[in-house]
């Protein structure tokens with residue numbers, strides 16, 4: 001009469017099923033968050049960023065001893081021939097004889113204990129064309145004029161404590177200037193840029209830069225990034241003379257007034273952000289003439305008027321952010337346009353609505369459907385909703401870097417439904433098995 005214990009197997013089976021279920025859920029959610037990225041294990045050879053050493057001559061001469069001593073005095077670890085070596089300082093040398101000279105020097109991750117800049121050392125390094133400080137919060141010194149004139153590229157990211165506009169303005173032969181996450185004390189862009197006649201690319205971001213955008217800029221500029229500063233005043237209309245400008249980033253400043261009506265004269269523009277300022281008025285019609293616009297962010301301003309339809313005619317457009325403004329009326333885009341974009345945001349415009357016979361509510365645009373008069377029907381979704389939507393769109397943007405960007409918004413709901421279905425199916429099977437086991441036990 002001893003019971004042959006049929007009870008243990010079902011719980012174990014149940015447990016296994018649960019594990020199985022769990023693994024389905026985790027793999028499914030993983031594939032949602034990062035689908036097209038290759039698996040990290042698939043690249044066996046770690047491709048290290050090698051120092052930019054020219055591999056030209058077979059028996060290259062060595063570095064000028066004066067420059068070698070200068071590097072040593074700056075406490076930059078050097079081997080016998082630093083032109084060939086790899087260390088914190090990335091070097092590029094020319095191939096002159098009898099001695100080579102430094103062309104490019106990049107210092108990373110140094111601290112005030114490691115490195116102290118000295119005038120004499122920098123003076124013997126005035127063959128440099130390119131100088132970078134990355135994450136080197138050491139004290140800046142006045143550069144010798146030989147070095148200040150020879151530099152064509154200067155980069156300072158989270159380095160050199162505080163700089164001044166005057167200090168930067170001495171680097172007058174620059175074509176590329178990048179200063180980011182470093183305070184630039186007290187002066188506006190004009191002081192810095194006034195003498196830089198050859199400048200093509202300028203980034204001064206997250207630098208507490210104040211003042212106005214200069215009325216006269218070098219017309220050869222292709223990149224301007226002044227994001228994350230305290231720039232005030234209007235965007236001067238002379239700005240639109242920059243026919244070669246490809247990237248413009250004025251986001252997160254305190255700019256006011258309207259976007260210049262001649263904005264469309266920036267015919268080379270590809271990426272532009274005027275986000276997070278206090279710009280007002282409407283989107284200038286001239287913008288429709290910019291042929292290769294890829295990325296435009298006008299979010300978080302007080303722009304008003306209706307949203308122009310011309311964006312949907314822009315063949316290269318991938319990113320359109322008009323969120324958090326005062327746009328009104330019927331949103332003029334259809335689903336096929338929105339799906340073509342990697343990122344599309346219009347939430348946070350309380351008087352804007354979408355035509356529900358043209359667009360599905362599944363797109364979760366963060367705005368209300370229109371009534372028959374073209375006015376928003378219900379109160380717009382709460383702030384929490386629209387920011388959740390923002391996040392979704394952001395990950396969409398990452399995913400669609402590859403190819404398919406169609407129907408991405410639905411994808412986010414698709415897989416979780418599948419998982420739910422599988423879960424319900426499997427748990428019904430489990431319960432059926434338990435029920436059958438109990439039934440057979442009870443029947444005996």
Ligand SMILES: *[C@@H]1O[C@H](CO)[C@@H](O)[C@H](O)[C@H]1NC(C)=O
Pocket residue numbers: 088108109135
């Ligand atoms: C500097 O430090 C960061 C992180 O602390 C690291 O990722 C980077 O590779 C370092 N750069 C160099 C050149 O050592």
Ligand SMILES: *[C@@H]1O[C@H](CO)[C@@H](O)[C@H](O)[C@H]1NC(C)=O
Pocket residue numbers: 075076077088108109110111114115
């Ligand atoms: C070189 O980098 C390492 C870590 O990245 C750091 O500990 C060391 O102090 C650096 N040396 C110099 C001279 O910058």
Ligand SMILES: *[C@@H]1O[C@H](CO)[C@@H](O)[C@H](O)[C@H]1NC(C)=O
Pocket residue numbers: 149150151172173
């Ligand atoms: C830098 O500019 C000055 C004149 O402003 C010029 O004489 C000098 O040759 C330039 N240096 C380089 C390396 O281009």
Ligand SMILES: *[C@@H]1O[C@H](CO)[C@@H](O)[C@H](O)[C@H]1NC(C)=O
Pocket residue numbers: 162185186
């Ligand atoms: C910044 O500039 C102000 C005056 O413009 C000056 O008083 C102050 O000492 C400067 N700060 C630094 C760190 O240079």
Ligand SMILES: *[C@@H]1O[C@H](CO)[C@@H](O)[C@H](O)[C@H]1NC(C)=O
Pocket residue numbers: 183186208210
């Ligand atoms: C930014 O600059 C202003 C003056 O232009 C100054 O009052 C303020 O302290 C600066 N902020 C920081 C964090 O240095």
Ligand SMILES: *[C@@H]1O[C@H](CO)[C@@H](O)[C@H](O)[C@H]1NC(C)=O
Pocket residue numbers: 219220
């Ligand atoms: C700068 O632009 C002018 C005309 O806009 C052009 O003639 C000149 O060649 C350009 N200079 C450089 C260095 O590209």
Ligand SMILES: *[C@@H]1O[C@H](CO)[C@@H](O)[C@H](O)[C@H]1NC(C)=O
Pocket residue numbers: 205227228247248249251271272273295297
């Ligand atoms: C502008 O700068 C901000 C912050 O520096 C950055 O997040 C954003 O991607 C930039 N936008 C463009 C169009 O470069």
Ligand SMILES: *[C@@H]1O[C@H](CO)[C@@H](O)[C@H](O)[C@H]1NC(C)=O
Pocket residue numbers: 280281282304305
């Ligand atoms: C848009 O904003 C501008 C400037 O703030 C204002 O003059 C204009 O009346 C506004 N237009 C509409 C339709 O709200």
Ligand SMILES: *[C@@H]1O[C@H](CO)[C@@H](O)[C@H](O)[C@H]1NC(C)=O
Pocket residue numbers: 247270271294295318319
């Ligand atoms: C321009 O915008 C596109 C689309 O958002 C982006 O993929 C690209 O990296 C941006 N280019 C630059 C230089 O910021």
Ligand SMILES: *[C@@H]1O[C@H](CO)[C@@H](O)[C@H](O)[C@H]1NC(C)=O
Pocket residue numbers: 312313334335336337
């Ligand atoms: C969507 O709008 C674009 C541009 O306005 C148009 O070319 C396309 O035919 C429209 N598609 C549909 C399905 O209406």
Ligand SMILES: *[C@@H]1O[C@H](CO)[C@@H](O)[C@H](O)[C@H]1NC(C)=O
Pocket residue numbers: 330355356357358370371372373374375
């Ligand atoms: C919505 O679209 C339909 C079909 O294109 C059109 O008949 C209707 O007038 C539109 N409604 C509004 C408010 O624009």
